[in-house]
Amino acid sequence: MEILLEDTRIVLGDGVALRFIPADQKRPAKHQLLVEFADGSALVATVQMYGGMWCFREGEFDNPYYQIACTKPSPLSEEFDAVYFAGLLDEKGRKKSAKAFLATEQRIPGLGNGGLQDILYQANIHPKRSMASVIDQELESLFLAIKSTLWQMAEQGGRDTEKDLFGQPGGYRTVLSRNTVNTPCPRCGELIRKEAYMGGSIYYCSTCQLR
Numbered sequence: 310m311e312i313l314l315e316d317t318r319i320v321l322g323d324g325v326a327l328r329f330i331p332a333d334q335k336r337p338a339k340h341q342l343l344v345e346f347a348d349g350s351a352l353v354a355t356v357q358m359y360g361g362m363w364c365f366r367e368g369e370f371d372n373p374y375y376q377i378a379c380t381k382p383s384p385l386s387e388e389f390d391a392v393y394f395a396g397l398l399d400e401k402g403r404k405k406s407a408k409a410f411l412a413t414e415q416r417i418p419g420l421g422n423g424g425l426q427d428i429l430y431q432a433n434i435h436p437k438r439s440m441a442s443v444i445d446q447e448l449e450s451l452f453l454a455i456k457s458t459l460w461q462m463a464e465q466g467g468r469d470t471e472k473d474l475f476g477q478p479g480g481y482r483t484v485l486s487r488n489t490v491n492t493p494c495p496r497c498g499e500l501i502r503k504e505a506y507m508g509g510s511i512y513y514c515s516t517c518q519l520r
């Protein structure tokens with residue numbers, strides 16, 4: 310997220326929790342950024358595990374992740390269509406697992422570990438599945454799952470595992486997340502599993518999602 314202040318920008322990356330604190334409420338003692346308004350209210354940002362915040366003058370930010378993100382289309386845009394998505398699966402992409410393909414190297418800016426769990430579930434693809442084994446029909450399902458899942462997450466105010474500016478959880482009910490691990494898969498009844506993979510947790514149904 311970018312906040313534009315005259316000639317200066319504040320960029321808040323994934324992993325930064327931003328809260329609005331009204332003037333009469335106590336602010337959290339620990340925080341990494343405090344923006345105080347004239348009426349005494351404030352924006353407070355905290356980072357728990359990882360996350361990045363930057364402040365810079367227009368055009369003076371030399372960060373490859375930020376620059377790539379600015380040049381690529383959002384997965385919610387019309388420009389991000391089936392042809393564009395198929396083009397992302399190049400020789401390098403085919404060597405990756407489904408999770409690595411979707412969520413690393415800024416291939417799809419904005420799509421991270423939290424969002425990809427339900428996307429792969431809807432496409433019946435296991436997070437560890439090699440992209441080299443994905444057939445055209447599955448790639449199309451994956452494209453449609455990206456579009457529909459991200460739209461639902463955006464329209465419903467984010468996932469229920471995240472909190473908004475006012476500390477309220479999002480309205481999108483995650484199928485696969487820490488909220489649903491060890492509960493039955495809504496499709497087949499198998500218990501939803503959690504595993505550590507590539508520096509984060511993956512959640513999956515071992516029956517519905519093909520390895």
Ligand SMILES: [Zn+2]
Nearest residue numbers: 494497514517
């Ligand atoms: Zn299942």
